[in-house]
Amino acid sequence: MVSSHLKRRLKYLRLALVEHYRIINANPLSRFGFWVIVVFTLVALFAPLIAPYDPWEMVYDSEGNFAALQPPSWEFPMGTTHLGYDLFSQLVLATRTTLLIGATSGLISIIIGANIGLIAGYYGGKLDEVLMRLTDILYGMPFLPFIIVLIALFGRKLEFVILAIVLIIWRTSARVIRAQTISIKQRQFIAMAKARGASDFRIIYKHILPNVLPLLLLYAAFNIAWSIITEASASFLGFGDGETISWGGMLYELWLSGKTRVAWWWFASPSVCIILLVTSLVFVSRAYEEVANPRLRKR
Amino acid sequence: MLDYVLRRLVYTLITVFAVASILFVLFRMLPGEPTLQVISPAMDPAVQERMKEAFGLNQPVGLQYLIYLKNLVTLEWGRSFVSAQEVTDILSYRFWNTILLMAAGMCLTLVLGIGMGIIMAWKRNSPVDVGGTIVGLVFQAAPPFITGLLLLMVLSYRLGLFPTGGMYPPGARPDGLLDLLLMPEFWHRIVLPTLTVGMYYISTPMLIMRDSMLEVLGSDFIELARAKGLKPRVVMFRHAARNALLGVVTIAGIMVGFAVGGQVVVESLFSWPGMGQLMVESAASHDYPVAQGTFLMLAILVISLNFLTDILYSYLDPRIKITAKGMN
Numbered sequence: 001m002v003s004s005h006l007k008r009r010l011k012y013l014r015l016a017l018v019e020h021y022r023i024i025n026a027n028p029l030s031r032f033g034f035w036v037i038v039v040f041t042l043v044a045l046f047a048p049l050i051a052p053y054d055p056w057e058m059v060y061d062s063e064g065n066f067a068a069l070q071p072p073s074w075e076f077p078m079g080t081t082h083l084g085y086d087l088f089s090q091l092v093l094a095t096r097t098t099l100l101i102g103a104t105s106g107l108i109s110i111i112i113g114a115n116i117g118l119i120a121g122y123y124g125g126k127l128d129e130v131l132m133r134l135t136d137i138l139y140g141m142p143f144l145p146f147i148i149v150l151i152a153l154f155g156r157k158l159e160f161v162i163l164a165i166v167l168i169i170w171r172t173s174a175r176v177i178r179a180q181t182i183s184i185k186q187r188q189f190i191a192m193a194k195a196r197g198a199s200d201f202r203i204i205y206k207h208i209l210p211n212v213l214p215l216l217l218l219y220a221a222f223n224i225a226w227s228i229i230t231e232a233s234a235s236f237l238g239f240g241d242g243e244t245i246s247w248g249g250m251l252y253e254l255w256l257s258g259k260t261r262v263a264w265w266w267f268a269s270p271s272v273c274i275i276l277l278v279t280s281l282v283f284v285s286r287a288y289e290e291v292a293n294p295r296l297r298k299r
Numbered sequence: 300m301l302d303y304v305l306r307r308l309v310y311t312l313i314t315v316f317a318v319a320s321i322l323f324v325l326f327r328m329l330p331g332e333p334t335l336q337v338i339s340p341a342m343d344p345a346v347q348e349r350m351k352e353a354f355g356l357n358q359p360v361g362l363q364y365l366i367y368l369k370n371l372v373t374l375e376w377g378r379s380f381v382s383a384q385e386v387t388d389i390l391s392y393r394f395w396n397t398i399l400l401m402a403a404g405m406c407l408t409l410v411l412g413i414g415m416g417i418i419m420a421w422k423r424n425s426p427v428d429v430g431g432t433i434v435g436l437v438f439q440a441a442p443p444f445i446t447g448l449l450l451l452m453v454l455s456y457r458l459g460l461f462p463t464g465g466m467y468p469p470g471a472r473p474d475g476l477l478d479l480l481l482m483p484e485f486w487h488r489i490v491l492p493t494l495t496v497g498m499y500y501i502s503t504p505m506l507i508m509r510d511s512m513l514e515v516l517g518s519d520f521i522e523l524a525r526a527k528g529l530k531p532r533v534v535m536f537r538h539a540a541r542n543a544l545l546g547v548v549t550i551a552g553i554m555v556g557f558a559v560g561g562q563v564v565v566e567s568l569f570s571w572p573g574m575g576q577l578m579v580e581s582a583a584s585h586d587y588p589v590a591q592g593t594f595l596m597l598a599i600l601v602i603s604l605n606f607l608t609d610i611l612y613s614y615l616d617p618r619i620k621i622t623a624k625g626m627n
Contacts, residue, residue, distance in 0.1 A: 029433075133310070139553075140314040140602040141321075144560040145578050145594050152582035152590060153325060229442045233564050236444045237579050251444065260448065261456045271445045278440035286436075 023287050033283030040277055043092055044099040051089035055245040058084040072265050079265035082257045090245050091269050097246040098277070101158070101231045105165040106224030112166070113173030113223075114216050118204050120174070121181025132178070138171040147234045156242040161234060165227050173219040180212045214292040221285035225278045232274055247274050303613055311606040316368075318598045322591060323367050327360070371595070377588035379581075386592040390574065394596065395476060396466060397562055397573035403489055404496030404565075405555055412501045413547060416508025417540050420516065421531075428509075435502030443561050447495040447568040454491065461491050464570035492569045499561060503554050504547050511546035515539045545615055552608020556601045 024034045043050060053059055061067045061075055068084040070076050078087040120131040147164040154160050184190065185208065193203050209216075234240050235248030236255070247270040254266045342350070351357050358366070370376065376386035415435075419428045438446070454460045462468075466479070466488055473479040515521065516539055524534045563575035570576065574593050581589035 133313070136310065137314050137317045137321075139556070139605060140318050140598055142560045142563075142594070142597040142601050143557070144563045145575075145597050148563070148578055148582045149322075149325065149590060149594050152585065153328070225440070229440075233442050233444060236442075237564065237567055238583060239579075248444075251448070255448075260452060264452065267448060267452065271441075271449070274445065275437065275441045279437055282436050282440055 023291055024284060027283075027287050027290075029283040030287035033280035036276055036280040037284065040095055040099060040273075040280075044096040047092050047096045051086075051092040053086040053089040055090045055093050056085055057089075059086045060084075069259065069263060078269045079263070081253065081266060082259050082263070087250070087266060087269060090250055091247070091273065094245045094247045094250060094270065095273070097158075097241075097244045098228055098231065098248075098274075101162055101165070101246075102224045102228040102277075105162045105169065105227040105231075106220060108162075109166045109170040109223045109227070110173055110216060110220040113170035113219065114177050114209075114212070116170065116174040117177025117179075118181050118208060118212070121178040122185055122200070122204050122208065124182075128178075131174070135171050135174050138168055141168055143168050143230065144233055144237075147230065148237065148239050151234065151239040156240065158241040158244060161231055161239075161241060165230055169223055169226055169230075173216070173223060176219060177212050177215060180215055181208055184208050184211050214288050218285050218288040218292050221281050221288065225281040225285070228274065228278055228281075300613070304610055307606055307609050311602055314602050315599055318602070319368070319371055319595060320364075322595060323364055326587065326591060376592040376595075379589045380586045381581075381584060381589075386588050389577065389589065390592055390596050393572060393574045393577050393593075396571060397566070397575060397600075400489065400492055400496070400566070400571055400573060401555070401558055401562060403493040404500070405551075405558060407493055407497035408500045408554075409504055409547070409551065411497065412504030413508050413540075413544070415501075416505045416547075417512060417535060417543075419505070419509045420512030420539075420543075421535055423513065431505065431509075435505050438498045439502040441499070443495050443499045443564045444568055446498050447492070447565060450491050450494060451568070462488050464488075464568075466572055488569075492565050492571055495565050495568070496558065496561065500554055500558060503550055507546050507550050508540075508543060511543040512539055515543045545612075548615060549608070549612055552604055552611070555604050555608075559597055559601050559604075 024030045059067050059076070059080060061070070066084055067076060067080050069082045070080040072079045076086055076088065078091060080086055081090075116131050116135075120128040146168055147161065150164040151157075151160055190203060190207060193207050198207070231240065231246065232248030232251075235246050236252045238252055238256075240246055240249050240252070250270040251267065254260060254263065257263075259266065374387050376390075378385055379389060382389075415431055419431045422428055451463060455463050462484075467473060467482055467484050471482070471484065473482055473485075479485055521534060521539055524538045525531075529538075562573065563578055565571065566573045566575035567579050574597055577589065578593045578597065580586075581593060
């Protein structure tokens with residue numbers, strides 16, 4: 001009995017994965033985005049194995065000379081900084097930080113946003129009123145300044161960066177998912193579930209949630225992309241985690257060093273990585289947008 | 300209509316009050332002395348005592364909160380630890396610099412974005428359309444500090460076409476807004492930061508205009524206009540674009556709200572003496588009264604912009620008032 005239940009579950013999971021793959025694969029841009037994300041994830045997972053040096057280790061070339069501000073070469077494929085740090089190693093290890101922050105804050109914020117949206121939309125009335133006023137208040141918070149204030153007050157720690165991003169970013173997903181929930185709860189199958197005596201909990205998570213799923217995934221991708229951009233911006237301004245290397249932090253060090261005039265390679269690699277990863281997320285999310293909003297498909 | 304405006308106004312005030320309260324709690328949670336909020340640890344102990352007295356910091360927290368709110372309303376926002384200037388004085392100068400840059404950036408984004416959106420919908424599925432979509436998405440994915448740095452590196456360092464930063468040349472301090480606006484150097488210096496802001500936000504109005512144009516183009520009155528034998532250009536701009544603008548208006552307010560945050564990066568990059576740069580400087584130097592005041596001012600700016608969008612939208616689309624009432 002248990003095993004047949006499990007089997008059915010696995011079958012559904014496989015079907016769901018096939019379905020998602022079909023959605024992503026249908027469009028060349030989202031297919032490109034998907035594979036870029038896969039490559040970055042692999043780099044992040046195996047970062048310490050790939051990076052030849054520590055991020056803040058002074059490197060020497062094969063002739064034993066101190067390698068400061070070297071343009072890309074066979075030895076240092078992405079060049080070095082003015083203090084002789086290997087940019088390739090920094091870039092690889094920073095991938096881990098960026099993906100960690102992006103995934104963590106993106107996922108936590110979509111869980112908060114989805115639940116608040118579902119609950120506010122489903123119950124309506126006073127509860128909805130309170131939750132939506134709370135969302136309005138968050139819309140009054142300037143995002144980046146809020147992170148700057150929080151970091152300035154509590155310290156340059158990874159946890160605080162994630163916390164600050166999560167506290168603000170769920171607002172958009174909550175609003176959108178609430179609107180969708182309101183339209184779904186008026187459909188007939190919800191009334192039927194109610195008539196059968198299904199609990200509110202069951203209706204919300206078993207009947208409404210699957211129907212807002214494409215929208216939820218769309219906003220999950222957006223939240224991850226926004227988190228990555230925000231973390232990079234905060235790090236660039238000097239309000240990132242001081243002890244972990246990140247793409248934004250690499251550009252902050254470039255800006256501080258005053259070598260912007262000469263070291264184009266120092267600028268190029270973290271910038272390309274940020275843009276590539278965020279664009280990929282946007283491309284993948286657009287594939288889900290077509291599912292979430294079928295009107296777009298006709299075009 | 301008036302009823303709706305008043306209702307939104309009350310909500311707006313509540314939001315400002317809530318943000319101010321959150322700020323109070325945050326600064327109260329400061330590790331170490333809570334008095335750091337207004338009193339510089341560098342001051343003479345006797346002076347510190349007198350300041351504590353004046354700001355009511357030896358009172359219980361509840362009373363402190365009331366004093367804090369009163370000071371906010373009477374515009375006693377404290378003095379900078381660094382320059383000892385009144386926070387409100389610093390802000391009143393910085394405020395307009397931010398507004399100028401934001402206005403320039405948003406005008407560029409909206410005019411170009413809406414125009415591009417119309418053309419892309421018109422030439423749907425053509426290389427212009429596909430290319431425009433990709434370029435827009437890539438621009439959106441490039442945070443302003445990257446595009447800004449790139450513009451600086453190419454147009455300023457390499458080609459020497461634009462100054463690297465500031466609002467006017469050192470030493471040429473203008474007196475007043477009008478004097479500033481009449482300076483050619485000012486216009487020379489605003490180009491790069493404006494481009495940076497514009498590039499980052501352009502995809503939003505562009506893609507939304509395109510999508511809502513396509514939606515409007517499918518409706519009956521467009522068929523009718525075409526059937527009447529009107530020129531395609533007239534149908535596009537007079538009939539379709541006017542109706543499609545509504546979607547952009549809704550998003551424009553939210554976008555401008557986000558742009559207040561983006562301002563922080565652009566101003567820091569181009570040493571633009573606005574509130575964004577002030578935010579970063581004061582937070583980095585732990586100049587708490589200035590940081591707090593600047594944050595509040597930026598929040599008030601965002602909240603007012605959201606309010607104005609709501610009102611504008613309800614004016615453009617009267618249906619919204621009914622639904623808004625039903626919702627509340």
